[in-house]
Amino acid sequence: MKKVLIVDDELEFIKDFAKGLEMFGYEAYKAGDGESAFNIIENKKPDIVLCDYKLPDIEGDKILERTKKNHPEIKFVMVTAYYDEAVEKRMRNLGADEVVFKPIVLTEIEALLAKL
Amino acid sequence: MNIFALAGLSCGISCFILALFTFVYGKLKIHRILVVFNIAVAIWGIGCFIVGQSKTEELALFGWKFAHIGGIFVAISFFHLVSVFCDLRRRNIILFSYGIGLFFLYLNIFTNILINKTRFIFNSLYYNKVTLPFCILATFWFLIVISGFFELVKFLPLSSGNRHMQTKYIITGFLIGFIGGTSTFLPEFKIDILYPFGNFGVTLYSFIVTYAILRHQLLDIEVVIKKSLVFAGMFAFVFGVVVAMAMLVAHFLGGANNLLSLAISALIITFTLRPVETWLINSTDKFLFQKRYEYKQILKAFIDEVITVLNLDEVISSTLELLGKTIHPYTSVVFILNKVEDRFQLYSSLGLEDKNITFTSESKLVSYLKKSDKPAIIKQIDGITGANPAVQEEMLKLKAVLVLPLKLHDDLIGFISLGKKKSDEGYTKDDLDVLLDLARTESIAVGNAQLLTEAAQAERRAAIGTMAAGINHEIGNPLNIINTKIQVFLTGIQRGFYQNKSKEEVIQECEAILNETLSQSNRIADITRRLSNFAKPSKEFRPQLVNISEEIDETLAVLGHDLELERIKIERHIPSDLPRISADKHELQQIFFNLIRNAGQAIEGTGTIKISAVSSSNGKVHIEIEDTGKGIAEDKMHRIFEPFFTTKGPTKGTGLGLSIVRQLVWRNKGEISFKSQVGVGTTFILEFPRGAEA
Secondary structure: OOOEEOOOOOHHHHHHHHHHHHOOEEEEEEEEEEEHHHHHHEEEEEEOOEEOOOOOOOOOOHHHHHHHHHOOOEEEEEEOOOOHHHHHHHHHHHOOOEEEEOOOOHHHHHHHHHHO | OOOOOOHHHHHHHHHHHHHHHHHHHHOHHHHHHHHHHHHHHHHHHHHHHHHOOOOOOOHHHHHHHHHHHHHHHHHHHHHHHHHHHHOOOOOHHHHHHHHHHHHHHHHHHHHHOOOOOOEEOOEEEEEEEEHHHHHHHHHHHHHHHHHHHHHHHHHHHHOOHHHHHHHHHHHHHHHHHHHHHHHOHEEEHHOOOOOOOOOOHHHHHHHHHHHHHHOEEEEEEEHHHHHHHHHHHHHHHHHHHHHHHHHHHHHHHHHHHHHHHHHHHHHHHHHHHHHHHHHHHHHHHHHOOOOHOOHHHHHHHHHHHOOOOOHHHHHHHHHHHHHHHHOEOOOOEEEEEOOOOOOEEEEEEEEEOOOOOOOEOHHHHHHHHHHOOOOEEEEOOOOOOOHHHHHHHHHHHHOOOEEEEEEEEOOOEEEEEEEEEEEEEEOHHHHHHHHHHHHHHHHHHHHHHHHHHHHHHHHHHHHHHHHHHHHHHHHHHHHHHHHHHHHHHHHHHHOOOOOOOHHHHHHHHHHHHHHOOOOOOOOHHHHHHHHHHHOOOOOOOOOOOEEEEEEEEHHHHHHHHHHHHOEEEEEEEOOOOOOOOOHHHHHHHHHHHHHHHHHHOOOOEEEEEEEEEOOOOOOEEEEEEOOOOOOHHHHHHHHHHOOOOOOOOOOOOOHHHHHHHHHHHHHOOOOEEEEEOOEEEEEEEEEEOOOOOO
């Protein structure tokens, strides 16, 4: 069973998102800020990280950079609030495997995760 | 002729002329009543003249009766005149008075009850002896005249401007007239101390009222007077030259030589007529129509002022108003270039019915104005030739006789079209010089105002950009929550995850989803309400008692998340018992929005914005917005309230923020100041007077 970490400060959202991912057969971990995200990455070694761009203590790109540096095998999906071509380009340059925009579409996420 | 007859005659003639004058040029109701009044007085004067000339008692009695035909209506029409002038609604009293007047008129003409005997006094005339009915008439007459004056005096402090001056002249004129006129009653009551020459006073009355007509527009006939005076002057000049030459020729050549004297006269007149005419026009302007003469000065003063106005609407409306007041054209229209559509659109107009006229760059008028620095004119004005027929045709559509180009750096940015003057005079070279000066300044003012409008729009876009981030966070997140929740539930159903669950469990799950959806949609509704409050444009200034704490909350609802996302901490120190202030809610929010946003933009990296408010001992509410940003350099401190001054990068603002903030603060009777230290931060201090609690 693949392990997925969801990082977002909207706790209600990650609760449901995790539930959805579990339905698709993933083991889901939840983090509300950068600090706990790093903890989980180090301790649980998730296969995939789904990370919100704006977080209370750190920006998503910092998490992306550090994750890719320390654990290049972890797939990283950046989730951002609204569509912006420049943001997408920048995230991909930083090493993001995928960029998705809110509101998320569950089935698209399912297909996307299966591909990674 | 005795003095009584002479006074009567002068009164009769002067009032008759005034009546004629008013009849020909007066258009208003009040002018028609003035005609009636003056005819009544003229009849009185002529009656007195007849009495003064009468060698028999019989003729004198006829004269008295004739005089009183007018006399009766002098008082009534005076009261009527006053009622209309002061805009009093005294219809019934006036009708009643005319009724009584007609009754006495009947008695006067068809019976001898009022006037039936005379006595010969002052060795020169048969004076009327009073009867009881005559006493009643006199009482009625005095009452009505006195109440007329009473109304006028009451009206005087209420009137203003020209109306005030008119009232003054009416009171003075009529008072002199009535005192003069009524003094002739004295011998009727056997008071023979003074010779009754008071009717001269009535003549004086007519002069004063004429003066009021000329100087204070009691009648709008300036032009007629001016033209007649200039014409009379020129006629006198030509006649004088011809006569003088004839006399000189006769004197020096020892006999009349009409041909020679006429030839010399013609020569002199040819060369001097024009300057004499100009001189006559200027002198009449100067002495009789000083206002007219001053218009050039007014225009010049306006030119200095308009340049400081930064609002396009204001620039244009004040220009049109000024042109209307000074030049009195039938139409005046301002066209401004719409850069996007590349056409000249009617921006504002006076006197033109069709408001949808536009001119493309290809139009004849526009091409003409682009090529030439001169105005486009219909008729030649002092050596400047008129525009070609194709251009004139387009000008006729605008009812224009003169079109002034508005040019900025050689580009045509608009034009002002002016119609014929109401005075029927043509435009002079002098007019053109002043108007071209006006157009040049107007171009700069319009250019400035347009620049400012564009900058204000950019500023608004920047503010919307800031708000958009807040909107996205506030609306996007709850939407995402609702959306995901529903998707997860539906996916669960589709994939059979609920098959093993009991009905109660599913209902419980649904209930949880719906409750969360409700609470998230409330979150959206709340931000939508706050945003629409915030974005509501406020055209009028509407001060009311406002709670500062609430307004800060509203502002933070829009701005706060953007700042939080930038990792800027917001501290609020606002006591719950802070007195309310009297201010326009919307403007106060704008003030806070700009100051808090500026504070946020001043902070690089993380930082804190502290918003505090206290009620200070001097009866004011003291608000501070403090940031831990980069501060303002000392050499820039004195410029931060200037429009367009900015220290921020090009994407963050155009620099109108603080100049607008200060205007808004002042408009709400507040004061704004700041202290700043580079590297430490900036504090903006607002002080508003406490609002008076009901």
